[in-house]
Amino acid sequence: MSERPWWKKPRAVYIHIPFCTNKCHYCDFNSFVLKGQPVMDYLDALEREMEQTVKRLEPERVDTIFVGGGTPTVLTPEQMDVFLRMVRTYFPQRSAGAEMTMEANPGTTDMEKLAVMKEGGVNRLSFGVQSFDTELLARIGRIHSVDDVYASLENARKLGFGNVSIDLMFGLPNQTLEQLDRSIQAALALDLQHYSIYGLKVEENTLFHTLFQRNELPLPEEEVELDMYRLIMDRLKAAGYVQYEISNFSKPGFESRHNSAYWRNESYYGLGAGAHGYLEGVRHVNIKGVQPYIDATRKGLPVLEKTSVSRQEAMEDFMMVGLRLLDGVNRQAFREQFGLELEEAFGPLLSRLTRKGLLEETLQGYRLSEAAIMYANDVFGEFVGFFS
Template sequence: MAPESVYIHIPFCARKCHYCDFTAYVVGGQPVDEYLEALEREMARMVEEIPPGKIETIFIGGGTPTVLTPRQMERLLKDVRRYFPVWSDRLEFTVEANPGTTEPEKLAVMKERGVNRLSFGAQTFRPDLLSEIGRDHGVDEIADSVEAAREAGIDNVSLDLMFGLPQQSVADMEEALVRGLALGPDHFSVYSLKVEEGTVFHHKRLQGKLPLPSEDEELEMYLLTRRRLEEAGFLQYEVSNFSRPGRESRHNSTYWMNQPYYGLGAGAHGYAKGVRYENVRGVGEYIRLSRSRRPIAGTHRVSVAEMMENHFILGLRLMNGVSRRKFAELYGKPPENVFGSVLEDLQKQGLIRKEEGRYRLTERGLLFGNDVFAAFLGESA
């Protein structure tokens, strides 16, 4: 089946955040136009090798895609339309954005070229904490950017928030939720800080200079988030994601439902024809390789056993859980024949429940999700 979702990576930022381990580079001095040329070459090779069908979702992420100039953004979006020309009537077309980087001319270009959803990285509403984590925007720019998006006719807006940040309190998280809700977004992605190797925060932690909240405080922030957003009419449809009814991220659901997708750009990952692949991370190497071939760093053919594991590991992230019937249709046997002891043990621990033909995380399972997911690794062999 041809992928119906497209991910495009723009690896440039005005400044790299202190927690970020993504493929991202400070934009100053980078060959941005040459990178866009390389992206076009990769698109051409990709659709020749795996012709697209009707595209349901497009997601341009990063980095910060909105560091592109209006001219560069228009070029990119024209190329997307050229190589992926057949769009669903329900197309969800998202661009990630940093507050303060969406001036009217750029928004007009995005709107004209089909973008209908923006995901803003707000992260927190405490000014000094924004600076502490390396963000290059202020609190006022969050509201200004959301308003500008709506004025441009892009009314599907998501906000990213983080918890467990250095010196962040539960009261800080409550203020972020109150101020975020006041902007009237359609969706929230709320993530806990993960200190990744090689980041500024990792070096600070090694030096004993990263004052993080306690585990109890972090848990309280997560529970507060769930409670406040539910009270405001948001549905939690995934471990870290909340939306107004009908505004779930359909693109991200592609990943959680283990469906194929195109991945384009430096460091991008994709999944097609039963093969997962990863592109090279370096901008220069990506540009160079794209002149002669797809700039792939490595591939991995997914076995049926791994597909079944991923089906549960990813599917249980969704509040709707994993359908027994769907699993049996895909793999020719019910999940109990593959993961019987794992499912039984997780139910005994109160981490998952079986109801209405589906396996779902319990309230307790939500808090220990990583333990649940890890239980399936290597169990389908």
């Protein structure tokens, strides 16, 4: 096996803005209610981290930047301008047509703020809509209304944003197939470029987890949740959207380039409180608290922990995340990264999963079978610790 480094310089940047107007009942992301937070001190700290990071590992070319949270659009127009100028300063080496996505919550994007974002280089918006059912939105702790959704999307349209995605959720408390279908139909009526559809996961340190432990969270039965997922796939495919990843659908050419970098197991910068990064074969997590993060950037990089990834672990990761893509894993990409063939690394397992009808061999490599899409985590789990 080749001993050359198997990683490449990062071409993707993730930046975390950890502030929110409120904490949703299902959310375990590193986020904090905005009121009373030292926002400008945080932006100053982000600049210090950016400066130290690119000094240590300068990017050759940036293909994609993703600003997540939290809710980045809780920044005021003035704060947003400061932030985007900073990003342009430290990551100016953009490829032609580079994608810059910003997550947004409906109701936090007026015309002034969106204009600042567009001027600052944001060319893709991702709105956390979750549902077009007002009662269900309140039940999961969202504070926006359905009217806020339409107003925010109309503002984006007027300002010329031509690449817009929304998130929808299924498997929510007391959610029915009929409610989900109405939300899907409302979403499709908007004729957007991209839709992300996520099933609820009850995570620790959330209100929903507390309720679940008390047996007070009325979730749909597993079979109903599977029916919801089937309904989503059927509706979006019938409307002409391509399911290019387990949870993501787009018009041709509007696939999320940033998330695709994760699914191809590529390196990426991770900046901000609680952000994850993957550089030179090492995964890191930043310090999570706002003030501890700010203080840490005054002394060096604000890293909480690092984990070195071996070549064999990276090959396992390549398979687990790559099979999320409906096109599957690519033989040539694996060969270029690791210096050997897919079958040399995973031959017996690939043969077994193919015989069981869970994988299909393609001209390019391997992909999940249509039946396995519903149970993809079971397939991914086969690659965990394969070389152990």
